[in-house]
Amino acid sequence: MTTPADRIADALGRCRHVLLLNHVSPDGDCLGSTLALARALSTRGQRATVGSADGVPEVYRFLPGADGIRRELPDDAAYDAVVFMECSTPDRAGALAARAAAVPLWVNIDHHLNNGGFGHLIAYDATAAAVAELVHPIVRRLAPGPDRQTATCLLCALLTDTGSFRYPAVTQRTLTIAADLVGQGAHPSEVYARVYENRPATTLRLLGQALGRLRLSPDGRVAWTVVTQAMLGETGAAMEESEGIVGALRAIAGVDVAMLFKEDPDGIRVSLRARGAVSANAIAEAFGGGGHAAAAGFTGRGTLDEVVRQTLEVVERELRTAAAS
Numbered sequence: 001m002t003t004p005a006d007r008i009a010d011a012l013g014r015c016r017h018v019l020l021l022n023h024v025s026p027d028g029d030c031l032g033s034t035l036a037l038a039r040a041l042s043t044r045g046q047r048a049t050v051g052s053a054d055g056v057p058e059v060y061r062f063l064p065g066a067d068g069i070r071r072e073l074p075d076d077a078a079y080d081a082v083v084f085m086e087c088s089t090p091d092r093a094g095a096l097a098a099r100a101a102a103v104p105l106w107v108n109i110d111h112h113l114n115n116g117g118f119g120h121l122i123a124y125d126a127t128a129a130a131v132a133e134l135v136h137p138i139v140r141r142l143a144p145g146p147d148r149q150t151a152t153c154l155l156c157a158l159l160t161d162t163g164s165f166r167y168p169a170v171t172q173r174t175l176t177i178a179a180d181l182v183g184q185g186a187h188p189s190e191v192y193a194r195v196y197e198n199r200p201a202t203t204l205r206l207l208g209q210a211l212g213r214l215r216l217s218p219d220g221r222v223a224w225t226v227v228t229q230a231m232l233g234e235t236g237a238a239m240e241e242s243e244g245i246v247g248a249l250r251a252i253a254g255v256d257v258a259m260l261f262k263e264d265p266d267g268i269r270v271s272l273r274a275r276g277a278v279s280a281n282a283i284a285e286a287f288g289g290g291g292h293a294a295a296a297g298f299t300g301r302g303t304l305d306e307v308v309r310q311t312l313e314v315v316e317r318e319l320r321t322a323a324a325s
């Protein structure tokens with residue numbers, strides 16, 4: 001019996017040139033997965049181009065191949081296939097999504113709850129702790145031999161999307177794949193140190209300011225804070241350095257929903273984290289966003305204060321729904 005991973009590996013294995021697209025604001029899972037798949041293809045002598053409309057956050061530049069990731073793509077390049085990595089809809093690839101229009105084969109690889117099921121070949125499993133769990137068998141079929149760089153990309157993807165293997169989504173499959181990657185020469189402690197112990201001081205100054213502005217709902221179940229352009233100006237941090245803040249809020253006892261509101265030039269970006277029966281995805285979907293039960297996001301319309309107020313209303317509704325279920 002062939003699996004979706006087999007079919008995708010076999011189809012990609014026949015291509016001359018594959019385009020691999022990351023979603024906007026790419027994370028370690030998305031970047032590590034596209035880079036691993038691109039590397040598996042290029043070790044076979046195939047061409048692979050990795051695109052990321054938002055570039056590569058500083059913390060992930062250590063990933064093997066990250067310096068080859070393109071923000072823009074040449075108009076005259078012809079691709080035989082395009083891989084949408086963790087894109088619930090094609091437009092999640094941002095400005096680069098338009099480059100897929102002329103590509104004959106679309107591959108959709110995702111583990112988010114609200115994937116639209118687009119594309120010719122689909123590897124989809126919302127129970128996967130990281131999309132890297134779905135990419136690993138494709139990579140293994142394309143390039144069966146061990147490769148330390150590819151394994152490092154996939155281990156970074158697993159490690160970052162599972163909170164260093166702490167989240168409830170972690171299963172035997174996650175750890176079996178991690179063990180295979182370690183067997184191929186990837187080092188969990190090295191990847192951890194590169195991502196989490198290599199921060200500029202500005203990141204911690206921004207965290208300090210954000211924690212200083214922490215707010216809690218009267219019942220203590222909702223925690224939130226903000227990152228404004230003024231806070232970036234004062235600390236010298238870039239917005240991408242806000243990545244760990246919302247996770248820190250979830251550490252508070254009794255908090256079921258943690259939120260970070262980021263004042264971006266193109267809107268208020270909202271990051272949601274939830275626990276137990278509460279669905280972060282349901283909250284994000286009410287505003288046209290998406291994600292997982294435990295982690296989701298969306299872009300809010302209006303001023304920072306308006307978006308905070310609208311989101312709190314939906315959160316209260318979701319808390320009542322979760323209590324009733």
Ligand code: 5GP
Binds near residue numbers: 023
């Ligand atoms: P983060 O808060 O780390 O940016 O995102 C948490 C999760 O929600 C990630 O899996 C991310 O891909 C997803 N997500 C964030 N923003 C959006 C959005 O606007 N639309 C969709 N569909 N998913 C999002």
Ligand code: MN
Binds near residue numbers: 086129130131161
């Ligand atoms: Mn992911």
